[in-house]
Amino acid sequence: MAFLRDRARLTSAGVFVGGFLLIVVSGKTIFPGVADTTVVPNGVYLRGAIVGSLSALLAIGLVLIYRANRIINFAQGALGAVAATMAAQLFQVYRVPWALAVPAGLLAALIASLLTEFFVIRRFAKAPRLILTVATIGVAQILSVIELLPNLLNRGVDRDRFRPEGLRSPLGGAVDFSYAGVRFTGDDLLVIVFVPLVLVGLAFFFRYSRYGVAARAAAENAERARLLGCRVTRVSLVVWGLAGLLSALTAILRAPILGFQLGAIQGPGLLLRALAAAVIARMESLPVTVGAAILLTMGEQTVFFAFGRAGPVEGFVAIVLVLALLFQRKQLGRVDPGASSWRAVQEVRPIPRELVRLPEVRWAKLGSIAVFLLVVILLPGPFGFPGVDSSTVSLASVVVIYAMVGVSLVALTGWSGNLSLGQWAIAGVGALVAAKLATQQPPQDFFVVLLIAGLAGTAVSVVIGLPALRIRGLFLGVTTLAFAIAAFSWFFQWEVLRQTQVIVRPVLFGIWDVTSERDFYYVTLAGLAFVLFIGSNVRRSRWGRNLIAIRDNETHAQAFGMRLVTTKLSVFALSGFLAAFAGGLYAYSQTFLAHSAFLPEISLLMFSMVVIGGMGSLTGAILGAIYVRGVQYFLPVEFQLLATGAGLLLLLLAFPGGLGQVFYSLRDRYLRWVADRRGLLVPSLLADRRIEAEAGLPEDLDQDDRERRLVHSAEHP
Numbered sequence: 030m031a032f033l034r035d036r037a038r039l040t041s042a043g044v045f046v047g048g049f050l051l052i053v054v055s056g057k058t059i060f061p062g063v064a065d066t067t068v069v070p071n072g073v074y075l076r077g078a079i080v081g082s083l084s085a086l087l088a089i090g091l092v093l094i095y096r097a098n099r100i101i102n103f104a105q106g107a108l109g110a111v112a113a114t115m116a117a118q119l120f121q122v123y124r125v126p127w128a129l130a131v132p133a134g135l136l137a138a139l140i141a142s143l144l145t146e147f148f149v150i151r152r153f154a155k156a157p158r159l160i161l162t163v164a165t166i167g168v169a170q171i172l173s174v175i176e177l178l179p180n181l182l183n184r185g186v187d188r189d190r191f192r193p194e195g196l197r198s199p200l201g202g203a204v205d206f207s208y209a210g211v212r213f214t215g216d217d218l219l220v221i222v223f224v225p226l227v228l229v230g231l232a233f234f235f236r237y238s239r240y241g242v243a244a245r246a247a248a249e250n251a252e253r254a255r256l257l258g259c260r261v262t263r264v265s266l267v268v269w270g271l272a273g274l275l276s277a278l279t280a281i282l283r284a285p286i287l288g289f290q291l292g293a294i295q296g297p298g299l300l301l302r303a304l305a306a307a308v309i310a311r312m313e314s315l316p317v318t319v320g321a322a323i324l325l326t327m328g329e330q331t332v333f334f335a336f337g338r339a340g341p342v343e344g345f346v347a348i349v350l351v352l353a354l355l356f357q358r359k360q361l362g363r364v365d366p367g368a369s370s371w372r373a374v375q376e377v378r379p380i381p382r383e384l385v386r387l388p389e390v391r392w393a394k395l396g397s398i399a400v401f402l403l404v405v406i407l408l409p410g411p412f413g414f415p416g417v418d419s420s421t422v423s424l425a426s427v428v429v430i431y432a433m434v435g436v437s438l439v440a441l442t443g444w445s446g447n448l449s450l451g452q453w454a455i456a457g458v459g460a461l462v463a464a465k466l467a468t469q470q471p472p473q474d475f476f477v478v479l480l481i482a483g484l485a486g487t488a489v490s491v492v493i494g495l496p497a498l499r500i501r502g503l504f505l506g507v508t509t510l511a512f513a514i515a516a517f518s519w520f521f522q523w524e525v526l527r528q529t530q531v532i533v534r535p536v537l538f539g540i541w542d543v544t545s546e547r548d549f550y551y552v553t554l555a556g557l558a559f560v561l562f563i564g565s566n567v568r569r570s571r572w573g574r575n576l577i578a579i580r581d582n583e584t585h586a587q588a589f590g591m592r593l594v595t596t597k598l599s600v601f602a603l604s605g606f607l608a609a610f611a612g613g614l615y616a617y618s619q620t621f622l623a624h625s626a627f628l629p630e631i632s633l634l635m636f637s638m639v640v641i642g643g644m645g646s647l648t649g650a651i652l653g654a655i656y657v658r659g660v661q662y663f664l665p666v667e668f669q670l671l672a673t674g675a676g677l678l679l680l681l682l683a684f685p686g687g688l689g690q691v692f693y694s695l696r697d698r699y700l701r702w703v704a705d706r707r708g709l710l711v712p713s714l715l716a717d718r719r720i721e722a723e724a725g726l727p728e729d730l731d732q733d734d735r736e737r738r739l740v741h742s743a744e745h746p
Contacts, residue, residue, distance in 0.1 A: 072211025073334045074327050079217050080286065081326030082224040085319040087279040087303035088310075089231065090272030095312040096248035097268045098150060100162045101503045103633075106300030107172035108145075108273045109280030112138035113196065114176050116281055117291045121192045122183060127199060135277045141172065142273025146266050152682060159448070162503055163640050164681055166633055169296055170674030173630075177670075179292040196284040216285040227278065228319065240267050279303075297629050301514050302326065304507045305346055309353045325349060340519030347515035351508055354496040378693070380700065381711045389703050405554060409547040422546040426618050428658045429553040433560045433611035435639050435650030440564060441604035442636075443644035444573065445597070446580030447494070448506035451513030452608050453635050455493075457627035458516070459486045459609025460616040461526040467616065468530040475535040479613040486609020487602045494601030513629040521624035532620045549618060556614050557651075560607055564647050567603065576600055634670075637677050643689025652688040 087105060094102045116134030119125040125133070145168050153161045200215030207213065235241035243264045246254040255261050280289075280299060289295065306322035328349070329342045336342075384390050409422040434456050441449050459482035466473040466481060473481075496508050520526075534544045543549045567573045575596055578586040587593055616622055634657060642653025660672040684690045704711045 069331050069334050070210035072207070072209035072213075073330050075208060076211055076213075076217075077327030077330035078323055079220050080283065080330070081323035082319075083220060083279045083283045084302040084306060084326055085322035086224065086227065086275045087299065088306040088318045088322050089315055090275040091303055091307040092310065092312050092315060092318050093244070093268050094272050095307070097244065097265050098161065099158050100165065101304070101312075101507065102165045102272070103162070103300065104145065104165045104169040104172060104296075105272065105276050105303065106298070107169040107176070107296035108138050108142055109276035109278075109299055110295040111141055111172050111175045112277030113280035113284050113289055113295065114179065114291065117196050117284065117289060118179050118182065120196060121291060122179070124192065127196075131196075131198075131281055134281055135274060138273045138277035139270055142269045142276075143266060146269035149678065150265065150269070151262065156681075156685070158503070160681055160685060162448075162506075163636075164678060166637055167674040167677035167681070170633070170637065170670040170677070173294050173296060174668065174671040174674075176294050176296070177292060183292070196281065196289055198285065201285050214285070216282070220282050220286070223282070227275075231315070240264060244268055294630060297510070297514060297633070301343075301346060301511055302329075305350045305353075305511065308350065308504055308507050340522055343511075343515040343518035344520065347508075347511040350511045351493075351496055354504065354508060378697075383709055383711050384700055384703060387703060387707065389706075390700065393699065406551075409550050419546045422550050423618070424658065424662055426546070426550045426553045427615070428654050429550075429557045430611050430615045430618065431635070431638065431654035431658055432651045433557055433614070434608050434635055435642065435654050436560050436564045436647055437604040437607035437611070438635065438639045439644060439647060439650050440567065440576075440607070441600060442639065443646075444568065444580065445576045445600040447597070447600070448503060449509045449604070450506045450636055451493070451509035451511075451516070451629070451632045452604075453632040454509075454513040454516040454627055454629070455486050455490055455605050455608040456612035456615065457521060457624075458489050459483060459612030460622055460627075461521060461528070461612075461624075462609070463613035463616040464528045464532055464622050465526060467532045468528060472533065472535075475537060475617075479610055482613035482616075483606040483610040486605040486612065488605075490601045490605020490608070491598055494598060510629065510632070513627075513632040517624060517627055517629055521627060526624075528622050532617055534617055534620070553614055553618065556610070560610070561647055563603075563607065568647075572596070572599075634673060637673050639687075641673070641677055641680055641687050643687030645686065646689040646693070648692060649687050649689030652692065656688065 087109065091102060091105050094100065094105070112134035114134075115137040116130045119133055120127055120130035145165075149164050149168055150161065153164050156164075197214075198216055198219055200219055202215070204215030204218060205212070235245055240263075243254065243259045244267065246259055247261050247264050251261050254264075276299075280295070283289075283299075302322065302325060306318050306325055309321040309325075310317035325346065329345060332345045333339065333342050379385075380390060380394075408425055434452055437455075438449060438452050441447050441452075462485045463478050463482040466478045467475075472478075493509060493512050496505060534542075534549060536542045537552070541548070543552050575586065575591050578589070579591060579593060579596055583593060619626070638653040638657040639650060640653075641656055642651065643649025656676065657673060660676075661669050664672055680687055686693075700711070
């Protein structure tokens, strides 16, 4: 074991040195001609090492939480952003001294992190890892509200009162020097001195302190550590507090070097670099995490120097992350992240065969469908609801488009188990391609535009899904999030995708002018019907059943002869087509598009939308879209994320299956009433009642008494 450990360390050191030499050589040979100077100066590499060491602190926090709870904490960046927001508000606006504002920010992040562990992580301790990871997305959305609070607090405040230096430390204003063509300040020196001390302190903590040793033991085997007397819950609290402090240090020390915008959401931008470094290190080795963060940031600084803008940097991170996952072994870390239980995805049970032909059931089903169709069809009509104007009808069209993207996520995540946090970016590909084709002279046919947009989304989705051939689950979500950020920052700003003209809505079939919002609303309804038709047929097909089997157990599915590669790539293709098809309709709905319409935060919101609605049902995608867009319509922007984040956590606590679970539980209650009224014995309905009854039985009953009480509870509910 010692030999293997030494060999792993030597390999990591060799990779680090090789990566450093590759970056330096490429900066001096590949980029000339792109940059104005002939070579990348050495000061750029030093700046990359400084910023990379800060990203390493954030990445260490991610690794610690992953090893303690087996989740990826998507709130890690938001914790640091909250600290920087608090410190900047105190320092810039209220003119609190820097030496007091920074500890206040650190304390805010520590409290937020401890509260998250105590009230969220512990409540979901026995939940599937997917649910716990999704809960951190809800926490990140709630923390993002704190980032936006300065917009409310500073409304009406004279901007001349603000300190112009931002979060610059006193040392930053006192020291200013240049090295190899790059300007440095005292804030850079503060990082050079302080970060190595933090890393040494972490090494000492984990090697010699009681809680550090307990954290390492719990990371290796939590159950064994618990049996040996280790208080795992207290260790988890310590780890979360430490991760929150590391995140806060990263954001506060980074702010004067790279800038910080008060009142804006900074969490996702902070998170991506740390996530990339942690995933490259397989969420295991802290030294490899530090090295990966430094190398990745040095490469970013080299790319930024060469191109002079931030967009290619995001693309560089996404490409490196995809390649790193493709070349890693299938077994990542001590526990395969794809082995997360998907029990949270509750399948929709069909109406039992014994009841499906009964008049009460048939008429109830037809009546429900009729009422739903009546509402959606008459909503914008001349006899529609009072107070419905063109803006409300436009909102309804966007709700329908969101529901289509939700269906694509249900297929990709709910049915096949591939976590996607960049689905709105796929819709953006379809929207921008459709906008480009629709504004050509002469413009392309409407249906041809939607088809080409869908195929473009298919191609992009398959490329993003290539790492799914090696890994699945939580790590794959990191890749899709990286694509969403890179697409917003770079890909969508390419000249070939830039829109300069207004999209003119077509005359369909030569007779139906859909220029008005009311007429186009019916077009989006037809698109949703098309997407639901595809989704429902896929779910009932043999291919759909194969998706569920692969999601639940890849090894068993492969043993039964299922083709994993073909099935995985095909579901990415289907999901990409549906999302890009919806994006094409979104382009016609908005008539003019800018890349700012496809923020990475909306992709996270889309995933939350599907979880709120229910990942296992198509109905859940519609319910989630209504909830999310309704929140965005009725609440100001500062409180929209609070409603979605809090709603996400509350639903996960009470109804892990989302609003779809609530809807279908009401349906099953009605079916039980029908069965009792008819005197029918329906085993599938009694199974739920048996589980409920077993939960309330005393543990000391013998088997005969247990069965007798279960039969009585089934016959007399």
